[in-house]
Amino acid sequence: xxxxxxxxxxxxxLGLQALRPPLGxxxxxxxxxxxxxxxxxxxxxxxxMLKQYARCGRTCEGSSAGCSVSLDGMPPEILLKILSYLDAxxxxxxxxxxxxxxxxxxxxxxxxxxxxxxxxxxxxxxxxNSVAKTAVSANLLSVEDKEAGYWKKEYITKQIASVKAAxxxxxxxxxPYTGLPVKTKEAIRISGLGWVIILKEKSGREYVMEHVxxxxxxxxxxxxWYGKNWPRLATLSTLNLCGVTPVFMDRSKIPIKNGPxxxxxxxxxxxxxxxxxxxxxxxxxxxHSGGIFYLCSTFRNLFTKKxxxxxxxxxxxVIHLKNNTEHLPLVGKVGLSWRTDVFDGCIKSCxxxxxxxxxxxxxxxxxxxxxxCLRSSxxxxxxxQFWGQTYHVDYVxxxxxLHMELVWIxxxxxxxxxxxxxxxxxxxxxxxxxTQY
Numbered sequence: 001x002x003x004x005x006x007x008x009x010x011x012x013x014l015g016l017q018a019l020r021p022p023l024g025x026x027x028x029x030x031x032x033x034x035x036x037x038x039x040x041x042x043x044x045x046x047x048x049m050l051k052q053y054a055r056c057g058r059t060c061e062g063s064s065a066g067c068s069v070s071l072d073g074m075p076p077e078i079l080l081k082i083l084s085y086l087d088a089x090x091x092x093x094x095x096x097x098x099x100x101x102x103x104x105x106x107x108x109x110x111x112x113x114x115x116x117x118x119x120x121x122x123x124x125x126x127x128x129n130s131v132a133k134t135a136v137s138a139n140l141l142s143v144e145d146k147e148a149g150y151w152k153k154e155y156i157t158k159q160i161a162s163v164k165a166a167x168x169x170x171x172x173x174x175x176p177y178t179g180l181p182v183k184t185k186e187a188i189r190i191s192g193l194g195w196v197i198i199l200k201e202k203s204g205r206e207y208v209m210e211h212v213x214x215x216x217x218x219x220x221x222x223x224x225w226y227g228k229n230w231p232r233l234a235t236l237s238t239l240n241l242c243g244v245t246p247v248f249m250d251r252s253k254i255p256i257k258n259g260p261x262x263x264x265x266x267x268x269x270x271x272x273x274x275x276x277x278x279x280x281x282x283x284x285x286x287x288h289s290g291g292i293f294y295l296c297s298t299f300r301n302l303f304t305k306k307x308x309x310x311x312x313x314x315x316x317x318v319i320h321l322k323n324n325t326e327h328l329p330l331v332g333k334v335g336l337s338w339r340t341d342v343f344d345g346c347i348k349s350c351x352x353x354x355x356x357x358x359x360x361x362x363x364x365x366x367x368x369x370x371x372x373c374l375r376s377s378x379x380x381x382x383x384x385q386f387w388g389q390t391y392h393v394d395y396v397x398x399x400x401x402l403h404m405e406l407v408w409i410x411x412x413x414x415x416x417x418x419x420x421x422x423x424x425x426x427x428x429x430x431x432x433x434x435t436q437y
Contacts, residue, residue, distance in 0.1 A: 076104060084110050088118075088155065103148065111151035119158060167191055177298045178219045178284045179358040185216040192246040195223050199231055200238045207231055218296075219286060220354040220369035226340040268434030269361060278429070279303035280360035283318055283422070287330065287372075289351045290337035294330040295417070304424075309437060313401065313423035321405065321419040330406070330415040334374060349374040353395065355402065357422065365432060366399045366424070374406060374415070391415065400424040 071079065083094060083104060091114075095105030167190065171181040181187065194214070199207040213224035281302040287295040299318050308315040319326045336350035350373045357366040377392040393404040405419035426437045 079104055080107055088114050106149035106152055108146055108151045111155055115151050115155045163191060178356045179362055179364045180219055188216060194244050196242050196244055197225055198240040198242060199236055201231060201235045202237045219356050277304050277306040282358040284356045286354040287351045289335060292332060294332055294334050294351060297328060309426060312426050314426060314429060316422040316424055318422060319417055319420035328417045368397060370395060399428045
């Protein structure tokens with residue numbers, strides 16, 4: 001500001017110098033030097049003022065605190081001009097400063113400019129869409145008729161709708177092996193989806209821990225947290241895992257916490273042959289850890305008869321114990337790797353298992369992703385006798401149970417899967433097909 005005043009005074013001085021009369025010229029009054037009290041005195045006064053402003057400028061440069069200007073004390077016209085240069089996300093952040101900034105950041109003229117820039121139809125270089133231009137002009141004319149914040153809400157609503165439409169297109173292609181979308185990784189990237197762990201202490205204090213690593217597999221997403229600032233487990237009362245998404249797809253500065261995920265309502269499918277049980281099922285199983293896959297297999301044309309229902313479960317045999325041609329090896333030594341920013345390690349005989357069971361229509365009937373452990377088990381008395389140590393893997397949830405038997409072969413130092421059986425819950429089957437097994 002001091003520089004601006006100096007330039008103004010300098011131009012003023014140059015103008016006075018141009019109007020200065022010559023010495024002893026016409027109209028000169030008698031006196032010392034023949035000078036009249038006029039332009040010369042004004043010039044001296046101008047120089048004096050210039051020196052004063054220069055001193056003021058040096059004072060302001062030396063002490064910025066004395067010349068600071070509060071934004072809250074500025075007139076609304078200037079603040080609106082400043083806010084008009086912000087993008088949508090920054091403008092939302094500015095509206096969280098206080099009540100005055102909230103009302104200023106809701107200005108319809110600012111938001112309709114952002115709205116028109118983001119959602120105006122793309123025009124080719126050959127032809128201008130006059131209809132779209134007329135529509136935008138009509139919207140501009142109706143800005144004053146809308147309540148404050150109207151175009152802000154319209155922009156956010158349309159932005160969210162555009163994200164959902166883009167994701168719907170991405171998630172259409174489905175893998176024939178897993179029955180799940182093949183572009184899950186790209187969909188997560190575009191949506192900005194992330195996960196946080198919210199830890200709450202008994203005292204009421206909350207910690208929000210953002211994930212450090214994220215990897216997407218064919219049928220699961222692996223998320224890793226670690227850090228030095230985690231509270232002690234003994235002080236915690238609750239632990240919640242939440243998915244967070246940004247307000248807009250191109251920025252992730254303002255995450256919002258989603259509510260508990262609920263599956264869409266299921267409409268029972270018509271089972272045209274209930275007397276024959278289940279048929280035409282397909283199973284995809286992955287066992288992995290830290291980007292290393294120990295098993296990745298797909299089993300087709302699985303079936304179970306109605307007479308194989310026992311204790312509320314339908315038995316679906318995937319790998320037969322007595323059929324050596326169906327036995328599969330696990331590649332590498334099984335272990336669940338972990339690491340932090342300081343240490344790393346591996347939990348032996350453990351891994352992550354992803355399982356997807358598709359029904360006869362190719363729809364996911366049962367899916368899970370969970371850590372599993374290979375536990376030592378006694379040799380089966382009624383089955384074939386193997387040379388190595390036998391192990392088993394078990395998993396259970398409300399939809400069913402999984403039982404896997406393995407044998408360790410010392411010569412090749414690898415595990416072989418010699419049996420894999422699924423026990424499907426009859427309650428799940430009846431709910432899925434509307435049957436009465």
